[in-house]
Amino acid sequence: MGPLPSWLVRQPRLVCHRTSRLLNEEVNAMKRCALFHTAVLMFATAPLVWADLPPAKDPLRQPAIILPETPAEWIEMYCTAQKNPAGLLCYLREHVAFMSERKQKSFSVSETTPGEKEQLGRRWYALTLLGDTAGSDIIxxxxxxxxxxxxxxxxxxxxxxALAEVVIERIQLRVSGRDTYIATMLDWVRNGDKTYPRSLDERGQPTRKGKMRVWQAAWALGQLRVPEAAPVLEAKTQEPLWSAGMYGFPLIRALAQIGDRNTMKTVAHACYSGGLFDRLFRWNWLCPGEVDPVWTYWQMRTQGMSLPQTIETMLGALGGDELDVYAHKVLEALGDTSVPYLIDALQHPRG
Known part of the structure; x- marks a missing residue:
């Protein structure tokens, strides 16, 4: 991807009638304020003890930074899928009943109630899990x-x-063998919205099913952590339709599962420009076992660093001198382990 906009890289230096000394004092004061706020939260919560960026205590409940926290019910659904995929069919029946009870045919996701969004989330996750685990007998x-x-x-x-039909196709491909499955998922990312049946409408624009193939393929490749998928997914995000927002962010989530450091800037940029769009659809919670894209970014950026070096890098980002991708949120997740370093930063601010 091209260079990041200047507003993503650093805050512009505002030069009025202040001397440079006063300006530096102002920046340091802002930094101390941010650190103080973060330190207070650390003392209050202190949920984790880290030694760099290690795995979460519960691998199914990863730290949620830009995405909403994993629902407990989704963890139950995940466990059901691993043992008995047919047990997820009750969520499909529930969704049909839910839609039958609605008096209006019109349904806008952005205007739904919290309960309705939870319902939409369950049907999406149930179908997606069936694509991951079900056999042909479930079709x-x-x-x-x-x-x-x-x-x-x-x-x-x-x-x-569209979602259900693409899930059926995924099941058929998956049971035919891993190599065939992965190869087809890679092609779905490249061409699922272009060359496959019913992928384009009469105007030559991608249909719902065409987009769904790309989304489901990205999900599958991310869940399998397929290394060769990283450049394919990143290339897709350069296409106009998939460059940002609600269309492209699922691809970023897949990249986050793979964790290829070559895609670090793409993930960082998307967390700024695309993450908020994904939050509009609140049924897109962080899935069980899924790593938050922001978490992945900091894992990649601090790879090989000690804990003090990791925290120092995040504190530097808080000052606005480097790319800050929700550094304060990740620091909060660090818990009491980072408090001594935050106190030291408050007492001996840089700059």
Whole structure:
């Protein structure tokens, strides 16, 4: 990707009638304020003890930075998927019943209630997990879900049908063998919205199903941590449709699972320009076992550093002299381990 905009790299130096000495004092005061706020939160919460950026205590509940925290129910769904994928079908039946009870056919995701968003999240995660774990014997039940949703014909039908049909394709490919599955997922990222059946509408624009192939392929490659997928996913984010926002951010989430340091700037830029769009769709919680993109960024950026070096790097970012990707949030997640270094920074500020 091209160079980052200057406002992402450093804060502009504002020169008025102040002397440079006063300006430096002002910057240091701002830095001390930020550090004090972070230190207070550390004393209050102190949830983790780290030695760099190690794995979370619970691998299914990773630290949530830019994405909402993993729901407890999703962890139950994940465990069900590993033992008995058919146990997830109840969430599909629940969704059909939920949509039947709605009096209005119109359905806008951005205007839904918290309970409705939770419902949408469960149906998305249940279907996606079926794509990861189900065998061919589950396909008829998913086809019944597709038929039921088509009969209901509301404004969410196209999304649900596209998701379910692509999940069926994923199951068929996955059971045919790992190599075939991965190769096809890579091609879905490249061409799933271009050359596959029903991927383009009459105007030549990607259809819902075309986009869904790209999203589901990115998910699958991220979950499998396929190294060769990193450049393919990053290249996709350079296409206009997938460059940012709600279309491109799922690709960034997949890149975050792979953790290729060559994609570090792409992940950082997307966390600024795209993460807020993803938050509009609050059913996109951090999934069980998924690593938050911001967390991955700091893992890559501080790779090989000691704990003091890691914290020093984050503190430098807080001052605005370097790229700051939610450094204060990651420092909060560090807990009481980082408090001595924060106190030292307050007492002996840099600059």
């Amino acid at each position: 008829p039940a998913i086809e019944e879900f597709v038929a039921a949703r088509k009969a209901q014909g509301d404004t969410m039908t196209d999304f649900d049908v």
